[in-house]
Amino acid sequence: MMSLIVSGISMLRATEVWYGFFGLWMGAWLTSWAVAFPVVLFVAPLARRMVTRITVQR
Template sequence: MLPARYAPVLFGFILSGLMSLLVSAISTLRAVGPEADFLALWGGAWLAAWLIAFPVVLLVAPLTRRFVQYFVSEPGLD
């Protein structure tokens, strides 16, 4: 088990992996269609996308949290 302080990094790792997996699958399928080498092309696209997505998620997440808090009221102030 990891200490709780690693939760934001683990969350970003998993979220960026899943989102880049889905987006790269859709993009690769639209670009090449269901070809015989689709899985190999998709795998390469996914790894490249994940290498970019993970650090971006870590950098953008704090800004996004602040942005969301601007639009959401504090509990009990509704």
Template sequence: MPARFAPVLFGFILSALMSLLVSGIATLRNAGFVDDFLSIWVGAWLPSWLIAFPVVLVVAPIARRLVGLLVKAPAARAN
């Protein structure tokens, strides 16, 4: 895959993992370890991921800019 797709692939993977984790915790807290826990979890995760992926693509550049404002740039090294 060409490097130009790295930000989109990063967003894809990040949104998948984060929505999987958050929906799993929310499902566990609401339903407990019931017999069909996995199907309930997947049913909650897939719609969450469909929302999370485009949101990450929009929000990530904003977050990067905010981080850039909050941290100092490394000092240039003299050779």
């Protein structure tokens, strides 16, 4: 959901195109989702471990 919103805002700011915007947006979103999903799968466990190390009191 976040990549959908971010890609839409980025596309609108970069192109300022209204006609055909939806098609451009969906193309940009598919690309951003294809990158974001694997990155989240890799980064989320690392972030959880870091937060656990910071917040667990010894």
